[in-house]
Every structure is written in C-alpha cells, then in structure tokens.
Amino acid sequence: MEIERKFLVKRDDSFRSMVASSSEIAQGYMLVQGATVRIRLRDDKAYLTIKGPSVDGGISRYEFEREIPIADAREMLKLCKGGLIEKTRHLVPYGGHTFEVDEFHGANYGLLFCEVELSSTDEYFERPPFLGPEVTGNKLFYNKHMLASPYPMWQHTLPEEYQ
Numbered sequence: 001m002e003i004e005r006k007f008l009v010k011r012d013d014s015f016r017s018m019v020a021s022s023s024e025i026a027q028g029y030m031l032v033q034g035a036t037v038r039i040r041l042r043d044d045k046a047y048l049t050i051k052g053p054s055v056d057g058g059i060s061r062y063e064f065e066r067e068i069p070i071a072d073a074r075e076m077l078k079l080c081k082g083g084l085i086e087k088t089r090h091l092v093p094y095g096g097h098t099f100e101v102d103e104f105h106g107a108n109y110g111l112l113f114c115e116v117e118l119s120s121t122d123e124y125f126e127r128p129p130f131l132g133p134e135v136t137g138n139k140l141f142y143n144k145h146m147l148a149s150p151y152p153m154w155q156h157t158l159p160e161e162y163q
Helices: 014-018 070-077 143-148
Strands: 001-007 021-030 035-040 045-051 063-068 085-094 097-104 113-119 130-133
Touching: 014 085, 021 070, 021 143, 035 070, 035 143, 045 070, 063 070, 085 143
Parallel strands: none
Antiparallel strands: 001 113, 001 130, 021 035, 021 085, 035 045, 045 063, 085 097, 097 113
C-alpha cells in the first residue's frame, strides 16, 4: 500500500540547498480501466508500476512495482498514449522523512510539487520550510492527468506565489 501526501513547493528555490540527490525521470502510461499502469525510466533503471484507485481522500492506494530491463521499458513506452511526463526528482531528507520534489519539464515546465511517503495515513511528519499548501487528492497533480491537461492550462488556478 502506497501512502503519500502531496504539497506545492515555494518558488523561492529554498529547497535546492537541501537536496541530497537528483535523478531524471521519463514516464508514460498505458490505457487500463480501473488501474494506473506506468512505465518509468529513472536514470539507468526502468520500472513497471501498477496502481489501484486512490482511497482516504487520495492519500493511499495499492501499488505494485518491479524493476524491468531498460530495453523492455523503451519498447513498452512506445505503447503508451499521450506522450511522456519528464521531470527531475530531487530527494530532500528532513525530519526523518525523504521529501521528493518534482521539477517538471516539457509540457509541464515550471511546475514544482513535493511528495512524502508515510507508513500510515495519520503519521506525523515535520514540514520542511519550502512546503506550501497540500494538494493531496487533487487530480490536477496526478502525472497521468498532466498528460491530457498540462500545467500551463491550469497554472492560473494556483496561488500566485506557487505559479
């Protein structure tokens, strides 16, 4: 079970001085009803991920993930519809958790948001200073949704300091 919460990230770049590592990600989605099937290239590895529907207001859902050969992932990406999500994922350790700040490129250029994985839906975590408002459960921030409705189409709906 994947349990995570999502937040906007302050645009002042304050998170950058806290980054422990970064990786480049390209991912696509296969059309499957009732589940999300993702193919991801992350640096020199590839993954197949299947996720079930979100529950608990978008905080948790079933997740199956396995590493697969890069050549297989590249072939599977050709089967994905709607293009690719391209982003840099920055890992920021803070208060005993790792915050994943996603900096989007391509059609979603300029979007910054952060995820933190938790062990339970009510687990306490210390908020790093760069975290903005919570967007957990907001479908605008689902990567699969951003393929059909890229960030520039709805950027104006965010508070100005997060655009």
